Amino acid sequence: MSFRYLGNKTKLSEWIVGEISKIIPVGSKVADPMCGTASVSLALALAGYSVTAADALAFPVIHAKCRLLIKQPPAFKAFGGYNKVINWLQSIPPKEGYFFNEFGDAGSPANGRAPRLYFSAFNAARIDGIRESIANLAKSETINELEHSLLLHSLILSTNKVANISGTYGYFLKELSKNAQQAISFEPLKFETTPGNHSVLRASIEEHASKLRAEAVYLDPPYTKRQYAGNYHILETLALEDEPIAEGDGGLRPWKEQASDFCYRRFAAKAFRNTLERLNTPHVFISYSQDGQVNEDELLSIFSDFGRVTIHQQSYNRYRSNNRAKDGNLLERLYHIHRY
Numbered sequence: 001m002s003f004r005y006l007g008n009k010t011k012l013s014e015w016i017v018g019e020i021s022k023i024i025p026v027g028s029k030v031a032d033p034m035c036g037t038a039s040v041s042l043a044l045a046l047a048g049y050s051v052t053a054a055d056a057l058a059f060p061v062i063h064a065k066c067r068l069l070i071k072q073p074p075a076f077k078a079f080g081g082y083n084k085v086i087n088w089l090q091s092i093p094p095k096e097g098y099f100f101n102e103f104g105d106a107g108s109p110a111n112g113r114a115p116r117l118y119f120s121a122f123n124a125a126r127i128d129g130i131r132e133s134i135a136n137l138a139k140s141e142t143i144n145e146l147e148h149s150l151l152l153h154s155l156i157l158s159t160n161k162v163a164n165i166s167g168t169y170g171y172f173l174k175e176l177s178k179n180a181q182q183a184i185s186f187e188p189l190k191f192e193t194t195p196g197n198h199s200v201l202r203a204s205i206e207e208h209a210s211k212l213r214a215e216a217v218y219l220d221p222p223y224t225k226r227q228y229a230g231n232y233h234i235l236e237t238l239a240l241e242d243e244p245i246a247e248g249d250g251g252l253r254p255w256k257e258q259a260s261d262f263c264y265r266r267f268a269a270k271a272f273r274n275t276l277e278r279l280n281t282p283h284v285f286i287s288y289s290q291d292g293q294v295n296e297d298e299l300l301s302i303f304s305d306f307g308r309v310t311i312h313q314q315s316y317n318r319y320r321s322n323n324r325a326k327d328g329n330l331l332e333r334l335y336h337i338h339r340y
């Protein structure tokens, strides 16, 4: 299953959880309140921790619910099983609706702008048909809440595969790429039977840091100025099942109210301090890149106000023009604060 997501820790999750498990006994509760794709949440759950995952945006919450809370294929009683639902998703007819008009290459955006090439016209219409069908199932209570999340999770993952973008949904490519010309398709997903008791919620760290009850918190905040709410607007719209105004040439949903302070050079340090002041957990682990909005000295000075700080690092093969480790790779940092 592939996630196209800025700062996705899939490749680093084993290392991160390995470092955490040297300090926090397996079986304890660990929170991942900026969970994104939930890759670290899942790795923690697989290692035997009970995980509380959260994110400020809606679509990461859907990923986390499906990856943590669904431990085997749901019954989908009305369909006669999970595999039948996949066939049903495949067979839903296209419909020329909101996605077709706002995000398809033959659309006509409501604000009069040129068609947006996020998807082929065919895929955009398929997405419209599928969204409407999923919403109807939920409305008629033919599916339960987790089944509903699973259908949206599948739609988001399949949409990612045919999106005509280079990495994020900040803008679309000028010509339809090979992937974008493929028909959107669905396949059964794999579920992990993990031992812990997990929970998932949608909240900003500012809202719920003080309420988190866990032995440790893993923080993975944005470290560049790229706002997730704007760069993944289409996934947020799929998760929220709404039809917001699509603004400007790029058709972004209004996102400024969801802007993260961690993305602003002038607010990021304060955001770290506010978060750490509110957390009550004895241990805090933080992933942060060497080239983030807050420089290393400032970061260390903030962290050391809250406890004893140790740094763990791993070289990581990610394209960057600077900050390379000796072997040519970037150094990924994991800070550990053992609170006073």
Ligand SMILES: C[S@@+](CC[C@H](N)C(=O)[O-])C[C@H]1O[C@@H](n2cnc3c(N)ncnc32)[C@H](O)[C@@H]1O
Binding pocket: 005, 006, 007, 008, 009, 010, 033, 034, 035, 036, 037, 038, 039, 040, 054, 055, 056, 057, 060, 203, 204, 205, 206, 220, 221, 222, 223, 228, 229, 260, 261, 262
């Ligand atoms: C670097 S990504 C996390 C990546 C994740 N560890 C993974 O492996 O996919 C940062 C996440 O923080 C979320 N975020 C940003 N500001 C936030 C805030 N104030 N409260 C909660 N989540 C926030 C973003 O929506 C994004 O999903």
